Amino acid sequence: MNICIVGLGLLGGSLSLGLKSVYSDIFIRGVETSEENARKALELGIADQVVSFETGVRNSELVILATPVDIMTKQIVEALDLLQENAILTDLGSTKEKLCKAADQHPERHRYVAAHPIAGTENSGPDAAFSSLLKHKMMIICDRENSDPGAVQRLEDLFRTLEMRIIYMNSIEHDRHIAYVSHLSHISSFALGSTVLDKERDERSIFAMAGSGFSSTVRLAKSSPDMWAPIFSQNQKNVSEALDAYIKKLQYFKQIIDENDLSGSYILMKEANEIRRVLQGLSKGETE
Amino acid sequence: MNICIVGLGLLGGSLSLGLKSVYSDIFIRGVETSEENARKALELGIADQVVSFETGVRNSELVILATPVDIMTKQIVEALDLLQENAILTDLGSTKEKLCKAADQHPERHRYVAAHPIAGTENSGPDAAFSSLLKHKMMIICDRENSDPGAVQRLEDLFRTLEMRIIYMNSIEHDRHIAYVSHLSHISSFALGSTVLDKERDERSIFAMAGSGFSSTVRLAKSSPDMWAPIFSQNQKNVSEALDAYIKKLQYFKQIIDENDLSGSYILMKEANEIRRVLQGLSKGETE
Numbered sequence: 001m002n003i004c005i006v007g008l009g010l011l012g013g014s015l016s017l018g019l020k021s022v023y024s025d026i027f028i029r030g031v032e033t034s035e036e037n038a039r040k041a042l043e044l045g046i047a048d049q050v051v052s053f054e055t056g057v058r059n060s061e062l063v064i065l066a067t068p069v070d071i072m073t074k075q076i077v078e079a080l081d082l083l084q085e086n087a088i089l090t091d092l093g094s095t096k097e098k099l100c101k102a103a104d105q106h107p108e109r110h111r112y113v114a115a116h117p118i119a120g121t122e123n124s125g126p127d128a129a130f131s132s133l134l135k136h137k138m139m140i141i142c143d144r145e146n147s148d149p150g151a152v153q154r155l156e157d158l159f160r161t162l163e164m165r166i167i168y169m170n171s172i173e174h175d176r177h178i179a180y181v182s183h184l185s186h187i188s189s190f191a192l193g194s195t196v197l198d199k200e201r202d203e204r205s206i207f208a209m210a211g212s213g214f215s216s217t218v219r220l221a222k223s224s225p226d227m228w229a230p231i232f233s234q235n236q237k238n239v240s241e242a243l244d245a246y247i248k249k250l251q252y253f254k255q256i257i258d259e260n261d262l263s264g265s266y267i268l269m270k271e272a273n274e275i276r277r278v279l280q281g282l283s284k285g286e287t288e
Numbered sequence: 289m290n291i292c293i294v295g296l297g298l299l300g301g302s303l304s305l306g307l308k309s310v311y312s313d314i315f316i317r318g319v320e321t322s323e324e325n326a327r328k329a330l331e332l333g334i335a336d337q338v339v340s341f342e343t344g345v346r347n348s349e350l351v352i353l354a355t356p357v358d359i360m361t362k363q364i365v366e367a368l369d370l371l372q373e374n375a376i377l378t379d380l381g382s383t384k385e386k387l388c389k390a391a392d393q394h395p396e397r398h399r400y401v402a403a404h405p406i407a408g409t410e411n412s413g414p415d416a417a418f419s420s421l422l423k424h425k426m427m428i429i430c431d432r433e434n435s436d437p438g439a440v441q442r443l444e445d446l447f448r449t450l451e452m453r454i455i456y457m458n459s460i461e462h463d464r465h466i467a468y469v470s471h472l473s474h475i476s477s478f479a480l481g482s483t484v485l486d487k488e489r490d491e492r493s494i495f496a497m498a499g500s501g502f503s504s505t506v507r508l509a510k511s512s513p514d515m516w517a518p519i520f521s522q523n524q525k526n527v528s529e530a531l532d533a534y535i536k537k538l539q540y541f542k543q544i545i546d547e548n549d550l551s552g553s554y555i556l557m558k559e560a561n562e563i564r565r566v567l568q569g570l571s572k573g574e575t576e
Contacts, residue, residue: 193563217473225557269513275481
């Protein structure tokens with residue numbers, strides 16, 4: 001099997017290692033703009049060869065885009081221009097509406113399958129990649145009706161060999177939902193890290209008192225700006241709406257605290273405790 | 289050794305189990321208002337006997353308060369009234385200024401040692417207690433100069449048998465710092481959980497897309513309102529200031545997103561990435 005992976009970071013690298021762990025007859029052409037990451041990807045066996053975008057796309061039966069979503073938007077069109085006959089194009093982007101819109105204009109649209117794996121860590125680059133990242137995770141396929149059914153089938157078979165669960169969604173609905181359950185938690189974490197770091201300038205010893213609760217809440221603040229700045233830009237409307245709702249909730253919480261309204265504070269937290277039900281459902285191996 | 293633990297929840301219960309795992313000659317009198325928790329604490333071996341507050345305090349050489357901080361504020365004074373000769377009083381509260389102020393008025397103030405272990409989980413009650421919770425964690429002793437040096441020494445020896453690290457801090461400084469590294473992350477998490485749960489009312493399937501990034505950021509939203517409402521009330525001024533700084537940071541982030549200012553967004557996240565340095569320092573076993 002000839003596969004081209006464009007972007008040899010955490011997701012592209014982990015997908016490659018995952019596929020190599022189940023398929024013996026697989027050849028991965030990697031496309032990577034960073035020379036250092038290209039070198040590492042070859043060392044780590046993520047790519048068998050590092051080639052140009054054009055060479056990679058022209059010579060593969062499956063092309064997987066794993067670059068930041070702004071770059072991906074251009075690459076979808078470029079790849080559809082270059083794809084060999086019967087080849088398939090997919091992507092692993094965290095936004096879907098703009099990517100699908102970009103593809104919809106193209107006569108070869110049906111050969112593109114829009115996908116988003118609910119998998120990742122706060123780390124990035126080929127060093128962060130590991131073969132089991134996608135195992136048992138969810139793969140969301142968007143606007144399936146605009147893709148060639150045979151292409152969708154071939155990709156699903158591939159994802160299922162990685163023991164992924166597949167669900168289908170409209171790309172607009174995907175972006176609206178993901179703003180709340182993924183993009184917003186990254187912003188809340190980036191902002192928390194930044195706020196406490198600002199405070200540290202006056203209060204040197206502040207982190208001596210931090211524990212695992214803080215670590216857990218602020219973990220996503222380690223995430224890559226190269227990946228996330230384009231995501232917030234592409235999902236601007238939904239992220240802004242989610243962030244607005246979050247800020248209003250915090251302002252209400254602050255009001256309750258300023259008024260020393262213990263029962264109001266108690267009720268708000270009791271409602272938030274309901275998240276336990278949700279997290280129990282998630283504690284079965286999905287990661288973001 | 290005769291010890292009285294007032295409040296047989298996560299912290300009081302874990303301290304009891306920790307001490308029982310290193311001392312054979314120890315008798316724990318537990319004080320617990322919830323009948324169900326009292327029964328469980330006896331079943332789990334957290335308390336050897338459940339008694340009234342007065343009986344517990346009068347018959348112990350060490351009294352440890354592990355109740356919500358508003359109740360604790362009254363109990364400190366009541367306990368100092370009842371303490372037997374040479375007995376010591378301490379607490380495990382997450383705020384310190386108001387507790388110390390309450391004790392400072394008492395003629396027996398020197399027999400109280402204000403302590404805060406940087407240890408805990410999002411779970412509560414005796415069922416959540418485990419003997420290693422405090423192991424290798426930090427114990428912050430506040431306003432040491434107002435306590436009898438012999439009492440401080442005896443307590444430190446006890447905490448060190450649990451392999452805890454001890455630091456000293458002024459109670460006012462403690463509350464100012466802990467608002468940022470503990471209380472604020474709980475609020476950000478409660479508010480995130482509540483915001484996404486609100487959204488779920490219109491978007492049923494929303495949590496199908498959540499992964500471990502969301503789980504990590506929202507984990508503290510499972511924490512007990514009975515414990516946290518009094519903490520936010522007692523540390524009102526500092527929590528409100530920290531929350532205000534956090535809201536301003538989020539408003540700035542929203543502005544950047546609304547203006548589609550990719551470089552501004554990139555810079556803010558790059559600054560927040562600095563938290564990696566801090567978390568590496570914390571990844572040595574402390575928990576909150």
